[in-house]
Amino acid sequence: MAAQRQSPLLQVENLSIRFDGAPLGINVVDNVSFSVAKGKTLCIVGESGCGKSVTALSLMGLLPTPPARIVGGTANFGGRDLFSLSERERADMRGNQTAMIFQEPMTSLNPAFTVGDQIIEGILRHRRISKAEAKERALEMLRRVRIPAPEKRMRAYPHEMSGGMRQRIMIAMALANEPQLLIADEPTTALDVTIQAQIISLIRRLQDESGMAMILITHDLGVVAEVADEVVVMYAGRIVEAGSVDAIFEDPQHPYTIGLMGSVPSLGRRQGRLATIRGTVPSAEMMPKGCRFMPRCPFADERCVNDAPPLAELEPGHWARCWYAPLELHRGGIV
Amino acid sequence: MLRYIAKRILIAIPTILIVSVLVFTLQQLLPGDPVLTLAGEERDPQVLAFLREKYRLDDPIPVQYFAWFSQVLQGNLGISLRTDIPVLTLILSKLPVTIELAIFAMIIALAIGIPTGIISAVRKGTSVDYAANVVALSGLSIPNFWLGILLIMLISVRWKLLPASGFVPPTEDLWLNIKTMLMPAFVLGTGLAASLMRHTRSAMIGVMRSDYIRTARAKGLLSHVVIMKHALRNALVPIITLSTLLFGELLAGAVLTEQIFTIPGFGKLVVDAVFNRDYAVVQGVVLCTAVGFILMNLLADVLYVLANPRLRHSR
Amino acid sequence: MTLAITEDMALPKKRSRILTKFLKHRSALLGAGIVLFFVLIAIAAPLLAPFDPVKPSFSTIRKPPSALFWFGTDELGRDVFSRMLWGARASLSAGVISVSIAVFLGVPFGLVSGYFGGWIDAVISRSTEAMLAIPFLIFAIALAAFLGPSLSNAMIAIGLSAMPIFIRLTRGQVLSIKAEDYVEGARAIGLPDFWIIVRYILPNVVPPILVQATLTIASAIIAEASLSFLGLGQQPPNPSWGSMLNTAKNFMDQAPWMSFFPGIAIFLIVLGFNLLGDGLRDALDPREN
Amino acid sequence: QTLRIGLNEDPDVLDPHRARTFVGRIVFTSLCDKLIDITPDLKFVPQLATEWSWTDPKTLTFKLRSGVKFHDGEPLNAAAVKANIDRARTLPDSLRKSEISSVESVEVVDDTTVALKLSRPDATLLSQLSDRAGMLMSPKALASADFGQKPVCSGPYKFVERVQNDRIVLERFKDYWDAKNYNFEKVIFQPIPDTTVRLANLKAGNLDMLERLAPSDVASVKADSSLIFAPVSGIGYQGLTINTNNGDRSKSPLGQDKRIRQALEYAIDRDVINEVVGAGIFPPAGQPFPQASPYNDKKFAAKKRDVEKAKKLLKEAGVERVKFDLTFGTGTTAQQTAEIIQAMAAEAGFDISLRPTEFAAMQKEAQAGNFDVNVIGWSGRVDPDGNIHPFVTCKGGLNDGRYCNQEVDRLLNEARITNDDAKRKELYDAAQTILQDELPIIYTYYQPWPFVLAKKVQGFQPYPDGMIRLKGMKFSS
Amino acid sequence: MTAVAPDPILEGIDLVKRFGGGGLLASPTIVHAVDSVSLSIRRGETFAIVGESGCGKSTLGRLLLRLIEPTAGDIRYEGRSILSLDPKEMRQLRRELQIIFQDPFASLNPRMTVGDIIGEPIWLHGLAKGSERRERIAELLRTVGLLPAHVDRYPHEFSGGQRQRIGVARALAGEPKLIIGDEPVSALDVSIQAQIINLLEDLKERFGLTLVIIAHDLAVIRHMSDRVAVMYLGEIVEFSTTDELFDNPLHPYTQALLTAIPVPSPVNRSPKPLLQGDVPSPTAPPSGCRFHTRCPHARPICKEQHPSLETAGDGRKVACHFWREIQNAGASALSASPQSAALAKRMALYTSWRERQDQVTNPSRK
Ligand SMILES: Nc1ncnc2c1ncn2[C@@H]1O[C@H](COP(=O)(O)OP(=O)(O)OP(=O)(O)O)[C@@H](O)[C@H]1O
Ligand SMILES: Nc1ncnc2c1ncn2[C@@H]1O[C@H](COP(=O)(O)OP(=O)(O)OP(=O)(O)O)[C@@H](O)[C@H]1O
Ligand SMILES: [Mg+2]
Ligand SMILES: [Mg+2]
Numbered sequence A: 001m002a003a004q005r006q007s008p009l010l011q012v013e014n015l016s017i018r019f020d021g022a023p024l025g026i027n028v029v030d031n032v033s034f035s036v037a038k039g040k041t042l043c044i045v046g047e048s049g050c051g052k053s054v055t056a057l058s059l060m061g062l063l064p065t066p067p068a069r070i071v072g073g074t075a076n077f078g079g080r081d082l083f084s085l086s087e088r089e090r091a092d093m094r095g096n097q098t099a100m101i102f103q104e105p106m107t108s109l110n111p112a113f114t115v116g117d118q119i120i121e122g123i124l125r126h127r128r129i130s131k132a133e134a135k136e137r138a139l140e141m142l143r144r145v146r147i148p149a150p151e152k153r154m155r156a157y158p159h160e161m162s163g164g165m166r167q168r169i170m171i172a173m174a175l176a177n178e179p180q181l182l183i184a185d186e187p188t189t190a191l192d193v194t195i196q197a198q199i200i201s202l203i204r205r206l207q208d209e210s211g212m213a214m215i216l217i218t219h220d221l222g223v224v225a226e227v228a229d230e231v232v233v234m235y236a237g238r239i240v241e242a243g244s245v246d247a248i249f250e251d252p253q254h255p256y257t258i259g260l261m262g263s264v265p266s267l268g269r270r271q272g273r274l275a276t277i278r279g280t281v282p283s284a285e286m287m288p289k290g291c292r293f294m295p296r297c298p299f300a301d302e303r304c305v306n307d308a309p310p311l312a313e314l315e316p317g318h319w320a321r322c323w324y325a326p327l328e329l330h331r332g333g334i335v
Numbered sequence B: 001m002l003r004y005i006a007k008r009i010l011i012a013i014p015t016i017l018i019v020s021v022l023v024f025t026l027q028q029l030l031p032g033d034p035v036l037t038l039a040g041e042e043r044d045p046q047v048l049a050f051l052r053e054k055y056r057l058d059d060p061i062p063v064q065y066f067a068w069f070s071q072v073l074q075g076n077l078g079i080s081l082r083t084d085i086p087v088l089t090l091i092l093s094k095l096p097v098t099i100e101l102a103i104f105a106m107i108i109a110l111a112i113g114i115p116t117g118i119i120s121a122v123r124k125g126t127s128v129d130y131a132a133n134v135v136a137l138s139g140l141s142i143p144n145f146w147l148g149i150l151l152i153m154l155i156s157v158r159w160k161l162l163p164a165s166g167f168v169p170p171t172e173d174l175w176l177n178i179k180t181m182l183m184p185a186f187v188l189g190t191g192l193a194a195s196l197m198r199h200t201r202s203a204m205i206g207v208m209r210s211d212y213i214r215t216a217r218a219k220g221l222l223s224h225v226v227i228m229k230h231a232l233r234n235a236l237v238p239i240i241t242l243s244t245l246l247f248g249e250l251l252a253g254a255v256l257t258e259q260i261f262t263i264p265g266f267g268k269l270v271v272d273a274v275f276n277r278d279y280a281v282v283q284g285v286v287l288c289t290a291v292g293f294i295l296m297n298l299l300a301d302v303l304y305v306l307a308n309p310r311l312r313h314s315r
Numbered sequence C: 001m002t003l004a005i006t007e008d009m010a011l012p013k014k015r016s017r018i019l020t021k022f023l024k025h026r027s028a029l030l031g032a033g034i035v036l037f038f039v040l041i042a043i044a045a046p047l048l049a050p051f052d053p054v055k056p057s058f059s060t061i062r063k064p065p066s067a068l069f070w071f072g073t074d075e076l077g078r079d080v081f082s083r084m085l086w087g088a089r090a091s092l093s094a095g096v097i098s099v100s101i102a103v104f105l106g107v108p109f110g111l112v113s114g115y116f117g118g119w120i121d122a123v124i125s126r127s128t129e130a131m132l133a134i135p136f137l138i139f140a141i142a143l144a145a146f147l148g149p150s151l152s153n154a155m156i157a158i159g160l161s162a163m164p165i166f167i168r169l170t171r172g173q174v175l176s177i178k179a180e181d182y183v184e185g186a187r188a189i190g191l192p193d194f195w196i197i198v199r200y201i202l203p204n205v206v207p208p209i210l211v212q213a214t215l216t217i218a219s220a221i222i223a224e225a226s227l228s229f230l231g232l233g234q235q236p237p238n239p240s241w242g243s244m245l246n247t248a249k250n251f252m253d254q255a256p257w258m259s260f261f262p263g264i265a266i267f268l269i270v271l272g273f274n275l276l277g278d279g280l281r282d283a284l285d286p287r288e289n
Numbered sequence D: 001q002t003l004r005i006g007l008n009e010d011p012d013v014l015d016p017h018r019a020r021t022f023v024g025r026i027v028f029t030s031l032c033d034k035l036i037d038i039t040p041d042l043k044f045v046p047q048l049a050t051e052w053s054w055t056d057p058k059t060l061t062f063k064l065r066s067g068v069k070f071h072d073g074e075p076l077n078a079a080a081v082k083a084n085i086d087r088a089r090t091l092p093d094s095l096r097k098s099e100i101s102s103v104e105s106v107e108v109v110d111d112t113t114v115a116l117k118l119s120r121p122d123a124t125l126l127s128q129l130s131d132r133a134g135m136l137m138s139p140k141a142l143a144s145a146d147f148g149q150k151p152v153c154s155g156p157y158k159f160v161e162r163v164q165n166d167r168i169v170l171e172r173f174k175d176y177w178d179a180k181n182y183n184f185e186k187v188i189f190q191p192i193p194d195t196t197v198r199l200a201n202l203k204a205g206n207l208d209m210l211e212r213l214a215p216s217d218v219a220s221v222k223a224d225s226s227l228i229f230a231p232v233s234g235i236g237y238q239g240l241t242i243n244t245n246n247g248d249r250s251k252s253p254l255g256q257d258k259r260i261r262q263a264l265e266y267a268i269d270r271d272v273i274n275e276v277v278g279a280g281i282f283p284p285a286g287q288p289f290p291q292a293s294p295y296n297d298k299k300f301a302a303k304k305r306d307v308e309k310a311k312k313l314l315k316e317a318g319v320e321r322v323k324f325d326l327t328f329g330t331g332t333t334a335q336q337t338a339e340i341i342q343a344m345a346a347e348a349g350f351d352i353s354l355r356p357t358e359f360a361a362m363q364k365e366a367q368a369g370n371f372d373v374n375v376i377g378w379s380g381r382v383d384p385d386g387n388i389h390p391f392v393t394c395k396g397g398l399n400d401g402r403y404c405n406q407e408v409d410r411l412l413n414e415a416r417i418t419n420d421d422a423k424r425k426e427l428y429d430a431a432q433t434i435l436q437d438e439l440p441i442i443y444t445y446y447q448p449w450p451f452v453l454a455k456k457v458q459g460f461q462p463y464p465d466g467m468i469r470l471k472g473m474k475f476s477s
Numbered sequence E: 001m002t003a004v005a006p007d008p009i010l011e012g013i014d015l016v017k018r019f020g021g022g023g024l025l026a027s028p029t030i031v032h033a034v035d036s037v038s039l040s041i042r043r044g045e046t047f048a049i050v051g052e053s054g055c056g057k058s059t060l061g062r063l064l065l066r067l068i069e070p071t072a073g074d075i076r077y078e079g080r081s082i083l084s085l086d087p088k089e090m091r092q093l094r095r096e097l098q099i100i101f102q103d104p105f106a107s108l109n110p111r112m113t114v115g116d117i118i119g120e121p122i123w124l125h126g127l128a129k130g131s132e133r134r135e136r137i138a139e140l141l142r143t144v145g146l147l148p149a150h151v152d153r154y155p156h157e158f159s160g161g162q163r164q165r166i167g168v169a170r171a172l173a174g175e176p177k178l179i180i181g182d183e184p185v186s187a188l189d190v191s192i193q194a195q196i197i198n199l200l201e202d203l204k205e206r207f208g209l210t211l212v213i214i215a216h217d218l219a220v221i222r223h224m225s226d227r228v229a230v231m232y233l234g235e236i237v238e239f240s241t242t243d244e245l246f247d248n249p250l251h252p253y254t255q256a257l258l259t260a261i262p263v264p265s266p267v268n269r270s271p272k273p274l275l276q277g278d279v280p281s282p283t284a285p286p287s288g289c290r291f292h293t294r295c296p297h298a299r300p301i302c303k304e305q306h307p308s309l310e311t312a313g314d315g316r317k318v319a320c321h322f323w324r325e326i327q328n329a330g331a332s333a334l335s336a337s338p339q340s341a342a343l344a345k346r347m348a349l350y351t352s353w354r355e356r357q358d359q360v361t362n363p364s365r366k
Helices: A052-060 A087-093 A115-126 A131-144 A150-154 A163-175 A193-210 A221-227 A245-250 A255-263 A302-306 A327-331 B002-029 B034-039 B045-054 B061-073 B087-122 B127-141 B144-158 B174-208 B211-218 B223-260 B266-276 B279-307 B309-314 C017-024 C026-048 C080-116 C118-133 C136-147 C151-178 C181-188 C193-229 C241-251 C256-284 D022-031 D078-090 D125-129 D195-203 D215-223 D258-267 D270-277 D307-317 D332-348 D359-367 D384-392 D406-416 D421-438 E057-064 E087-094 E114-124 E130-143 E148-152 E160-173 E190-207 E218-224 E242-247 E252-260 E300-304 E341-361
Strands: A008-019 A029-037 A041-045 A068-077 A098-101 A181-185 A213-218 A230-235 A238-244 A312-315 A318-320 D002-007 D036-038 D044-046 D049-056 D059-064 D103-110 D113-118 D157-163 D167-172 D186-191 D227-230 D233-242 D322-329 D350-357 D373-378 D441-448 D451-454 E008-019 E031-042 E046-050 E072-077 E097-100 E178-182 E210-215 E227-232 E235-241
Touching: A008 A052, A008 A213, A029 A041, A029 A052, A029 A068, A029 A213, A029 A230, A029 A238, A041 A052, A041 A221, A052 A068, A052 A098, A052 A181, A052 A213, A098 A163, A115 A131, A115 A150, A115 A163, A131 A150, A131 A163, A163 A193, A163 B211, A181 A193, A193 A213, A193 A221, A193 E252, A213 A221, A221 A245, A230 A245, A230 A255, A238 A245, A238 A255, A245 E341, A255 E190, A255 E341, A327 E341, B002 B061, B002 B279, B002 C118, B002 C136, B034 B045, B034 D359, B061 B279, B087 B127, B087 B174, B087 B223, B087 B266, B087 B279, B127 B174, B127 C256, B144 B174, B144 B223, B144 C193, B144 C241, B144 C256, B144 D195, B174 B223, B211 B223, B223 B266, B223 B279, B223 C136, B266 B279, B266 C136, B266 D359, B279 C118, C017 C026, C017 C256, C026 C080, C026 C256, C080 C118, C080 C151, C080 C193, C080 C241, C080 C256, C118 C151, C136 C151, C136 C193, C151 C193, C181 C193, C181 E097, C193 C241, C193 C256, C241 C256, C241 D195, C241 D215, C241 D332, D002 D022, D002 D195, D022 D157, D022 D167, D022 D186, D036 D125, D044 D049, D059 D078, D078 D103, D078 D113, D195 D215, D195 D451, D215 D227, D233 D384, D258 D307, D258 D322, D258 D332, D258 D350, D258 D421, D258 D441, D270 D332, D270 D441, D307 D332, D322 D332, D322 D359, D332 D350, D332 D373, D350 D359, D359 D373, D373 D441, D384 D406, D384 D421, D406 D421, E008 E057, E008 E210, E031 E046, E031 E057, E031 E072, E031 E210, E031 E227, E031 E235, E046 E057, E046 E218, E057 E072, E057 E178, E057 E210, E087 E097, E097 E160, E114 E130, E114 E148, E114 E160, E130 E148, E130 E160, E160 E190, E190 E218, E210 E218, E218 E242, E227 E242, E227 E252, E235 E242, E235 E252
Parallel strands: A041 A213, A041 A230, A098 A181, A181 A213, D002 D186, D322 D350, D322 D373, E046 E210, E046 E227, E097 E178, E178 E210
Antiparallel strands: A008 A029, A008 A068, A230 A238, A238 A318, A312 A318, D036 D044, D049 D059, D059 D113, D103 D113, D157 D167, D167 D186, D227 D451, D233 D373, D233 D441, E008 E031, E008 E072, E227 E235
16 A cells, blocks of 8 residues: 555555454454565554564564464565465575564573674575685674674674674674565664664665665654654554655644654753643553544544544555544534 | 682682581581490490590580581591591592482483473473473472382382392493492482473573574574574573582482482481481581582582673673 | 543453462462362361271281272271371471471571671571581481471471571572662652561562472472481371381382372372462462463 | 392491491301300300310310411411400400400410400300400401401401492402301392392392391291291390389389389280281290290290289279380381380370480480380390390499399399309399399390391301301302 | 742762772672762752763662762752761651652562552651541542552553552652652653653642653653753763753763754754764773763863863853864754644644543543
8 A cells, every 4th residue: 555656575465463362353463554665664653562563573474373373464575475485484584585673682682692603693594605605794794784893793792792782783684684675673762862873874874775675663753754764653453544754744644643743742942741642552351342542532432432444545645544534624623 | 700710619618617517516416425326235334435535525516626627627527436437438439429320310300301391391381391291290299219119119129120229330330330320310310300391491481482582583593493502502501500509409319319229329328327426427428518519509600600601701 | 421431441450360370270270279188188187087097906907908998007907098187287287387487487587688688698698508508308307316206396307407498589589679669669768678678578579488388398298208207207106198108118018008198198299289389480470471 | 159148237347346236247257257156056166266164263265276367367376366355355445345354364375275364253254255255356457557447357258348338248268267168259248228128139139138127028028939038036135124213204103113014014915016016026025035045934934915914003003094205216116016015005004105216316315314115125145144234233234224123233243153054044033033023124025037038048047146157058059 | 841949959969879899709890880970959940860871860860869878979958968867867858859760660569559559658757647548649649640449459450651650659649849750751652651741740830849850862851851961971961951952062972962863753854973882881981081982073182181060151061171162063953843734733633632531531630
């Protein structure tokens, strides 16, 4: 749906994921569709627990199964449906055509091996080259992610590095086999602002160099604004709004997106109290049967209680899941 | 690293001092008069007086303690009151036996415990896991001495497969040595295997959950590589530590096993010495065991640090 | 108005999470069942036992199990079944009382050591290590021999020997809890040390102690059996499973039933406590879900 | 050909003068020859001494076997005998001192004749010299400090090695004077304290014979055609020592009133103990002298149980029920015996609390008078004196109950110095008559020495002293 | 924003805190967590402390409450030193000085009910008893936006935001004059974070509190605080009123911080000059100016000479040798890009409906 301009590299259709033991019919990821084109960046935003990581992991074939289970949908990657590949085929693809970096740089590297070994291991897994060549390649990757003194760092253990360095190592590891798609799950959340800025700019530069597609998961609207081409806003397992980054930031349609933006303190001079979204994300047991945002939505009414709104295309390439979008049309009267 | 080891040794010194006091007090607690036991059936008053004099048993206890401990510091553990053999000689002759037993038991424990622990962790929640757990718990719950006697009755007496007890030095007859060690090592090893299995399982489960395992899988590594290389390597750290500690425990656990299988090792030496009120032997052996235990702890700590790159450098 | 949704709705239903988790744990329930079964038997021993457990009967020596003597008779013609029922009392109380001794002595030491640190901690820690360094059984044998052979002395000996485990566990637990924000929060509102220990540290120390205690009860029962095996536990003519086994081992060949049943009973009760301990561990572990 | 013998415990120091354990004596029997030996009916026969005689009541002269060598090749002669006996008398930690305290000096008459000069007549001396006090060790080896670890004697087997708690290995001494009667090349003694395991080892073929079978295993051994059961009634006994005079604990009705003690004896059925605990090898004992001993007299035979009489005696003593503690050393047999006594005595009016006590502790408590009734065992001595004098004379070293009766003392002291057997028996009978009435000790059964052998072992003759004499023994081919 | 009364309520004077070292067996490395920090918090203001992870913010916060003892320096509360107080006096004082922690999951005792947690300061300081206490607890719960019916529940039954509210309620229970929030919102989701920020602001106004907010999110600081102290490696490098700091950052580190913030607007994406390298370890702080290893303007003197915190007009202070020259060199002030018209319109619509929503469900609350 979004980003139709080019033929998409990855096209996810109606992905639904369920956890064993969750209440019947409540999927942590429900009917999610999106696509990413070559060289483009798709950002998935949403609050904690809305299913961002689960979505990403399912694309990598890393979902813990059980308890997680893909109950529907397809993911077309370069003409093949990722979900119908065998485990071996998935493994061959992981770290090769698709790669992923994670949120926790502190724990995502194996403390028992040197970073060099960990990068080389990934290269050797997918390429028929000698160990020396792999090492050369690893060194090159370290240089590309701007690690000072890479020869020395190859022999270092993860704990000897700062969080920012480790995240660079993770990136080097992920990009070592020149993947077509990089999935980055909150790669900067655990880092300090100055480091975060370094990492974001590094990722963008590398993307420009290699032309790979990227799915960036975050809950920081600032990051989204800086790097995204397309944006998907998720709430409680569903996409509530999707569109180009400009559309989302200049013309947000869904009450949740608006509330989210209102919740972020502005960097300019203070403009009074923050707008908030009240309450919290419902737990699986408490999931409303209609619109999932209904209990928190200031605009909700009977209809929202009973019927889930569809994801409607309001303008070309801009979709929102709300009965009353655009709001000023339906809700403009009462102020 | 060196500094860390030095620090650990420094800490061990007061512990050993306390152990020495404890050992000494403990056996003073033992009821009965060692001289009466020593003097034999006849209890000749002349002999009693002589023995009392000879072993300074009439001195105040602190004096006895310092006399003993200053000798110990000079490397003299005294002479067995019962057999006249120097305690050090006794210990040195018994230690290899118990260590052999402990090593055998450890091998059995490791051979059973670690693989089942891994399988059980990898197959967490399946019937394989369940069965392994039940077996492990049973291993933990069977009283050692009962199992020992049961095995003797069945394997040695009924089926005559293995010798019932005793010990043959490996230098004399290696095959027989192994045969005699098999049952006691098994009895001693089962409990350990069970606890190793459980620890391996929980360590592996913990490690398998960690982020770096996900990273390894994200690199496309096949699952056996992920498990055997990335997970096991990290799970081994606590397992190694535990094994070293268990080894210390093994030495202690050998007491009962040696008693049942009449293996002339450390455990039997000390129990017999307790009952014979062979003070010098009790003191010497318990002190040695305790020091050995403390050394094992030390080794465990050091190994833990060595196996842990994170700690290896920072200490 | 239908949309008047309180924030309350976002909360899960109030229910004891621990109990639920425990009840879902099948093997823990089995363990609890086994333990409960033996506890009931111990309590009801006088009612259930068909024969006098201590009075010898010279006409029925070492009879194999039969309709009259379900578990056979022992070397003095006493009904093994009746002795098992009474023996449950000794074995269970050996486990429970000795562990209580260990807990009630060990926990305060551990609390003080962990909470206040410094010299006290150094002294307690070194002593604990020293005690741990001396083999449990040797420690227990020496103590039991000193105190004189009797069940209660065996319990004291086992309790004292098991004490260091609890000191260590408590200390470690205190150290980790002490570092929690909520303890700092308590200090921030001005709560005195005493109350911090009582209201913050202690309740958080209890669950792991409880788990350890259940597991230690299992080893204490075996320890009592071992001491009885060496003649330092329950005294004749009163039965405990350990002392029965001790005697029975001399009759393994001629009267295997004499050792079979106590052996199985010890195995079962220890298994029961182990299962229970495991279940409690899982139920009380906040990380497991 | 190696004979493996399972022992009940590990022997102590292997120096006859300093040794104290029963199992030690078993090892010495093959290792160290004595001046004289005994027969199964407790008569003295030559060993290293070919003949002996009382030159006067204070001089005992031995004629030595000639040409005998110690294991180290040293000649065994009168000087060696003197060195040995002097050592036994004077070594500071000699445990033999009191046994031969009557010896004042040893004279070397000629190379093969030695005379013991006594300070008083001593009827027990011969029997002492038939045991450890009469064992001869190489004087040269005695000089070394670690003799106890490498004993050098003159017995049929010489010492090879000892692994404490595991085994003692002896090998045939080629130059033994009677070597042709000894068939095994090697003898290995293996201490295995657990009776079940000991028997299991025998059954499994790891042992060729064992001593002290548990009575509970008698039936199964008898039923096993691959084993030979060879019990013998020993010279020792089991009994109950009553605290009649040692400290406050003796001030009890039981300690003070002989009628209550008599009632206790009547309450006990020794036959039941024999059957239930002893599997028939615990012959009832009423006196300290074994059946094989000429000093044993039928009139002091064990009394039959008589509960009515016991009750009557209690009534006479004016008591309804009597309470006391029964202390015994931990162990299955002792415990079973105690439990039976407890049950039987209860019917007559005794409330017994059982106090199993670890042996070392029991000894000390006994000496301190901290007991009511002790179960005691005595391994027995060949001479009657050893079985009675130390236990009931006022100053007796083993008289834990501190029983003291001048008349008994007089009779027993006199018996010690009386060499005439008939006169000696009269003295013992007189003493026994008193003791049977006052009952400071109630004898329960004679200590048996139940041996078990593998079928292939032939020619074993059990002796009442419980020793294993390998002479003439061999494996069937 | 509240009017700032000039008198200081809490002052730290030359505070130093080092961890480690000492003792024979102690760890040999010394962490210079806080190094001669002086600050003065005025009654009624919201004071912010900002800096990267590990720069000593939390340590400073704890020092100010004397939850840990300083290695050197003094702390004054309402003019008198609190370091000399005995434990009893200190406990009484604690009622007036409170703290809220970052991690809503670690800061509440999992084994106490909400009622017990909130009631503890009331009980401890004898503020109310029996039914009165229950009433106060209920009132506090309402104050922080929870239902009084929740008193018997345990912390784990609440979401992170709700737990943070419980933490706030506990801090309020002793009727404090000053609350230190150690990153009170950084662990929370954006929507919840906004709720808590609003709550803290409301409470501050309602109870006349002084707030000290420790944070690393500059947007939050800009929104909430009156004055800011910027910390780097245990030291304060800049001190300013909030608006001036954001409009005209003086210290190169402050400038770098501001540049690094991602701006939530896709309008003018442009590559920014970024700070290179990592924060050095506080166990071996660099010589001279601690920032020189990363400073784009560093010169040789920075390596040798430690800059003092000098006054830079308007009550501002800055610790940089060259702040005057740097001021206008490169790194500009942060410019918040204007909201698009569509967004502004929708936001206004949202806000009005949002207020209506609050009034409908809870008319008593404003
Ligand atoms: N192993 C699991 N078992 C059960 N439920 C799970 C499991 N992992 C995740 N979930 C549930 O799935 C939902 C989505 O989780 P997910 O990790 O995708 O969220 P997220 O959007 O990535 O949040 P965050 O920002 O916290 O990373 C959550 O509600 C979570 O409770
Ligand atoms: N108890 C302690 N023992 C030793 N070092 C400590 C201790 N507490 C803090 N430190 C160290 O002091 C330094 C400052 O820590 P502090 O927690 O104050 O930083 P912070 O600015 O709050 O960081 P964050 O943003 O990560 O919370 C850090 O290097 C930290 O490792
Ligand atoms: Mg996530
Ligand atoms: Mg902090």
